[in-house]
Amino acid sequence: MRTQKCHGRVIGALVGCTALVLAVTGTASASARPGPRAGLDRQVLPARDGWAxxxxxxxxxxxxxxxxxxxxxxxxxFKAALTDGGTAPRIIRVKGTIDADGPSCASFAVPGYDFAAYLKTYDPAVWGRGKNLDGESADSPEGLRRASEANQDAFVKALVPADTTIVGIGKDAGFKGASLQIKGVDNVIVRNLSFESPLDCFPQWDPTDTADGNWNSEYDSVDIYGGTHVWMDHNTFTDGAHPDSTLPHYYGRIYEQHDGEMDIVKASDYVTASWNVFENHDKTILVGNSDSASTVAVDRGHLKVTFHHNLFSNLVERAPRVRFGQADSYNNHFVAKDGYGYSYGIGTESQLVAEHDAFTLPDGVQAGTILKKWNESSLTADDNYVNGSPTDLIAVHNAQVPGEILRSGAGWTPALRTAVDPARAVPGIVDHGAGAGHLR
Incomplete structure (x- = not known):
């Protein structure tokens, strides 16, 4: 098979590298025609632009x-384009908003599933709070919930192959209810897209999650699971028409139907997240998802991620929460509003460098809450501004949260950065440039 090099990558059986559009009809077999935005479609990550x-x-x-x-x-x-052509490199242009929600939640439910029966069976007054539901049989309310969840899972998740660019055309391109799975593959670019978080139709009740129990949901908008060399750029992540404030409560707990906006887990490596907007969400980003012994064996030495020029607005927590990895976070703007918990979560063996960031906090929110200590790990947090003033985030945290003393010094110095903007200028720069619709 003849091979040809395009942009430094070797590919098989190519006639040339000119961009043409294949308008997919579900079978990926329509004729090709000249396509717009070829320059953007074929852009690659600049040299030294973060860990990716x-x-x-x-x-x-x-x-x-x-x-x-x-x-x-x-x-x-979209799903047809992901599978057409085997392992060949691909470019997928997304036009308009693609609805991945499915017809309705009822369409995913298996025969016999009844939410009212589920609530009656697992009411803490009946079931108690000492055991979870994992051992429930297939024909139990929980078993029927699991089967219904599997139907939704198969519909809303899309596996992204290696050597793929997914890019939005224009200002209104994106996904509603989709969960992109960048799982165990290398070399993926996702740009200029809006993601409205998937709404889990079948959250699971866990009586043992905290003293009061919790509803736990599935589906991140983007799940990087063992993925390497991933560039997430100029995307917008939001809960859209279904913020947590619209969700009901059962057993005295919010019926949580959202998971993360973007999680980076299971030995993922070399990820750059730049110029994205993450807004109006609770559990936003995990870098490393567990402290368990089995996870330590997988994640230790991996999870190298860069965050720069992102806008984190009206979030509760995890922007991001970091375990194990060397995370470099600079030139981001964090805007806290009602319900704010923290921004940076310091987890097991994390080596976070958080520099040249800007934070806008409302009255009543202390700067000491920006950092949250989950485990004993050190970090570097230099040249950060809070409400326009230079602030030592570690010192103010230790003064205001004396039970969570943090140590300074992440133990490494980031080398993969492009231009670094002054922290005091970050709000103006990021707020006007981050998110979908800004690329041409």
């Missing part, structure tokens, strides 16, 4: 041949 530039860098689908460049407008077309 490490080693081979991140080029996504820049080497795609004309037969593997697609324009999609529906969820079926």
């Amino acid at each position: 530039a490490y080693g081979t860098g991140t080029t996504g689908g820049a080497a795609a041949g004309s037969a593997h460049v697609y324009t999609v407008t529906t969820w079926d077309q």
Whole structure:
């Protein structure tokens, strides 16, 4: 098979590297036509732009041949484009908002599933709070919930292959209710897209999660699970029409139907998240998802992630919460509003460098809450501004939260950065440039 190099990546059986659009019809077989925005589609991560530039860098689908460049407008077309062409590099242009929610929650429910029966069976006054529901049989209310959840899982998740670029066309491109799975693959670019968080139709009740129990949900908008060399750029993540304030309560707890906006877990490595907006959400970003012994064996030495020029607005927590990894976070703007918990979570063996960031806090929210200590780990937090004033985040945390003393010094110095903006200028720069719709 003849090979040809395009943008530094070797690909097979290509006639050339000119960008053409294949308008997917669900079978990925329509004729090709000249496509718009070819320059944007084939852009690669700049040199030294965060951890995703490490080693081979991140080029996504820049080497795609004309037969593997697609324009999609529906969820079926998008999924077809992800599987068409085997392992060949691909570019997928998303046009408009693609609805991945499915017809309705009822359409995913298996015969016999009854939420009223579920609530009656597992009411803490009946079931108690000493055991979880994991051992429940397939024909129990919990078993029927699991089966219904599996139907939704198969519909809303989409596996992204290696050497792929997914890019929005125009200012209104994105997904509603989708969960992109960048799982065990290398070299993926996702840009210029809006993500409205999936709404889990079948959250699970866990009586043992805290003293009061909790409803736990599935589906991150983007799940990077063992993925490497991933560039997430100029995207917007939000709960859209279904913020937590609209969700009901059962057993005295919020019926939580959202999970994370973007999680980076299970030995993922070399990820750059730049110029994104994360807003109106609770559990926003995890870098490393567990402290368990089995997770330590997998994650230790991995989870190298860069966050820069992102806007984190009206979030509760995890922006991000970090375990194990060397996370470099600079030139981000954090805007706290009602319900704010913390921004940076300091977890097991984390080595977070948080520098040149700006924080806008409302009256009544102390700067000491910006950092949250979950486990004994040190961090570097230099040249940060809070409400326009230079602030030592570690010192103010230790003074205001004396039971959670943090140590300074992450033990490493980031080397993969492009231009670093002055922290005091970050709000103006980031607020006007971050998020979907800003790329041309």
